[in-house]
Amino acid sequence: MKDKQTCLQTAVDKKAKKVNNPFVELIDRFYVLFDNKKVRYSVLAAALAVLLLLPMRTSMYFMEVMTNVWFHVVVCLGLNIIVGFAGLLSLGYAAFFAVGAYTTGILILHYGVSFWLTLPVSVLMAIIAGLAIGGPTLKLRSDYLAIVTLGFGEITRLAARNLDITGRATGLVGIERPTLFGLAMVKINHFYYAFLVLAVLAIFISYRLQDSRLGRAWKCIREDEDAAEAMGINVVAARLLAFIIGSVFGALAGSFMAIKMTAISPESFLFTQSVMILLAVVLGGMGKIPGVVLGALAVVVFPEVFRGIGKYRMLIFGAVLLVLMIYRPQGLWPERHT
Amino acid sequence: MILEVKDLTLRFGGLTAVNKVSFGIEEGSIESLIGPNGAGKTSLFNCLTGFYRAQEGDILFEGKSIMRLKPHKITTLGMARTFQNLRLFKNLTVMENVMSGMHCRTSAGVAGAILRPPSQKAEEKRIRDVAMECMDFVGILDKKDRLAKNLPYGDQRRVEWARALATQPKLLLLDEPAAGLNYDEKMQLIELIRRIRDERKITVFLIEHDMGLVMKVSEKIFVLDYGVKIAEGTAQEVQNNPRVIEAYLGKEEENAV
Numbered sequence: 001m002k003d004k005q006t007c008l009q010t011a012v013d014k015k016a017k018k019v020n021n022p023f024v025e026l027i028d029r030f031y032v033l034f035d036n037k038k039v040r041y042s043v044l045a046a047a048l049a050v051l052l053l054l055p056m057r058t059s060m061y062f063m064e065v066m067t068n069v070w071f072h073v074v075v076c077l078g079l080n081i082i083v084g085f086a087g088l089l090s091l092g093y094a095a096f097f098a099v100g101a102y103t104t105g106i107l108i109l110h111y112g113v114s115f116w117l118t119l120p121v122s123v124l125m126a127i128i129a130g131l132a133i134g135g136p137t138l139k140l141r142s143d144y145l146a147i148v149t150l151g152f153g154e155i156t157r158l159a160a161r162n163l164d165i166t167g168r169a170t171g172l173v174g175i176e177r178p179t180l181f182g183l184a185m186v187k188i189n190h191f192y193y194a195f196l197v198l199a200v201l202a203i204f205i206s207y208r209l210q211d212s213r214l215g216r217a218w219k220c221i222r223e224d225e226d227a228a229e230a231m232g233i234n235v236v237a238a239r240l241l242a243f244i245i246g247s248v249f250g251a252l253a254g255s256f257m258a259i260k261m262t263a264i265s266p267e268s269f270l271f272t273q274s275v276m277i278l279l280a281v282v283l284g285g286m287g288k289i290p291g292v293v294l295g296a297l298a299v300v301v302f303p304e305v306f307r308g309i310g311k312y313r314m315l316i317f318g319a320v321l322l323v324l325m326i327y328r329p330q331g332l333w334p335e336r337h338t
Numbered sequence: 339m340i341l342e343v344k345d346l347t348l349r350f351g352g353l354t355a356v357n358k359v360s361f362g363i364e365e366g367s368i369e370s371l372i373g374p375n376g377a378g379k380t381s382l383f384n385c386l387t388g389f390y391r392a393q394e395g396d397i398l399f400e401g402k403s404i405m406r407l408k409p410h411k412i413t414t415l416g417m418a419r420t421f422q423n424l425r426l427f428k429n430l431t432v433m434e435n436v437m438s439g440m441h442c443r444t445s446a447g448v449a450g451a452i453l454r455p456p457s458q459k460a461e462e463k464r465i466r467d468v469a470m471e472c473m474d475f476v477g478i479l480d481k482k483d484r485l486a487k488n489l490p491y492g493d494q495r496r497v498e499w500a501r502a503l504a505t506q507p508k509l510l511l512l513d514e515p516a517a518g519l520n521y522d523e524k525m526q527l528i529e530l531i532r533r534i535r536d537e538r539k540i541t542v543f544l545i546e547h548d549m550g551l552v553m554k555v556s557e558k559i560f561v562l563d564y565g566v567k568i569a570e571g572t573a574q575e576v577q578n579n580p581r582v583i584e585a586y587l588g589k590e591e592e593n594a595v
């Protein structure tokens with residue numbers, strides 16, 4: 001028994017000492033530097049100022065891409081709550097922004113409701129959808145949830161394709177854009193700012209959730225479900241909550257997408273969309289908020305940069321991902337070592 | 339009686355792991371469950387804490403049946419447990435591990451997390467205070483910011499005890515707490531178990547293989563063999579019980595063959 005224990009101990013010690021690479025130490029230094037509130041807030045303020053001033057100097061195309069980045073930041077952070085925080089695999093996330101987009105689209109187009117009033121309805125619909133999908137499946141192991149969400153994604157798309165209220169295959173066309181304090185939201189810059197605000201809110205809420213009682217509960221569940229349950233954490237309820245919050249993020253982003261595009265069709269919510277978002281989360285580093293933002297940026301910008309090489313860009317994108325996943329399975333964002 | 343078990347039976351298919359076991363644990367006592375390997379001790383523990391669902395019998399905690407409750411409910415009622423094989427949250431810090439125990443004693447939800455009203459801040463402070471106190475109690479306060487997986491084995495055990503104490507239990511179930519500990523650590527464990535009872539007024543019920551430890555610390559011992567309770571009593575009574583000796587060492591006739 002004693003021998004076994006010393007073995008164990010040396011193994012633990014060895015593991016702890018393994019991180020002696022100068023690069024890792026440098027990153028740890030940055031982390032420590034960033035812990036200083038003054039440094040953190042001045043860096044963030046500078047970054048925000050640049051982002052706010054960006055539309056004045058750049059092209060429409062660049063604004064379009066950046067708006068798409070913010071949209072992806074929101075949905076990726078939403079999925080990150082499900083996948084990264086709570087450790088649940090969801091393969092049909094696009095369905096949740098379909099729920100938001102169609103709710104807003106239908107209410108504006110068929111009932112003439114103001115856009116801003118459709119947002120609470122969109123949230124409500126996301127909660128209902130989240131409960132309907134998560135309620136029965138979250139009691140099961142996470143693999144089952146992946147299959148059910150995959151099915152849900154396809155069902156939502158096919159339902160939208162075949163229902164009259166969703167405009168069948170043509171979708172909803174001519175969704176009226178709203179006004180905000182008398183300003184009509186028509187230019188790309190307006191949407192750039194709208195999605196930037198959403199993205200900042202999403203980042204803020206993600207951090208707040210992460211550093212809360214709920215965030216800690218999710219971390220525990222991800223680490224060891226049984227031990228979490230033994231600590232008095234209601235595992236099913238905590239997971240359901242994560243699933244619903246993630247869905248709400250997606251639905252709100254979908255609502256804004258509906259007015260930006262003014263037209264939505266079932267083909268906007270393909271399985272590949274869900275996979276791209278999941279990819280961004282995994283690529284950046286599950287559960288790490290800056291990593292997920294980086295991942296969102298990567299999946300939007302990469303195909304744009306390589307647009308020149310036409311149909312081969314997805315092939316290269318795939319190859320890069322493969323290499324990344326082999327050499328950095330934990331994602332782009334570095335881990336902190338304590 | 340803080341805990342009463344009545345005719346508890348647990349079957350896995352054709353195998354009866356726990357067979358009509360009845361016993362009671364006095365409030366404020368230190369009691370133990372012993373038995374040879376495979377006697378059904380951990381299965382019985384898992385029934386008590388809600389991880390397994392027994393088919394027959396009843397379990398009363400402070401007079402109320404907890405047979406059909408989920409583990410997190412049972413913990414909330416005031417029964418905490420540790421695991422035979424360490425089940426720490428390995429990639430979390432010691433502090434975060436211990437803070438998790440306070441989950442069932444606090445209530446902040448989504449709105450509290452996002453808006454951080456004063457009530458939530460006060461609650462967070464309370465969680466930290468309790469966690470610090472529990473870590474201090476078991477003697478790992480100086481390692482609070484280390485990742486659980488980077489601690490030596492003995493310290494990992496302590497984290498588990500601190501985590502269980504942070505749930506503020508009335509009854510603490512320890513599943514083989516001495517497994518893998520060296521002699522000094524075992525002596526400290528005995529002292530700790532006594533302090534848990536004397537200073538914190540928590541009833542302690544443990545499963546243990548280490549006879550020396552069990553005999554030293556327990557006021558009452560139950561012996562389980564093939565899922566059946568074969569004896570109960572003080573350390574001395576149990577040690578001299580022929581059925582217990584038989585269970586551990588085998589019958590003389592059998593040995594002769």
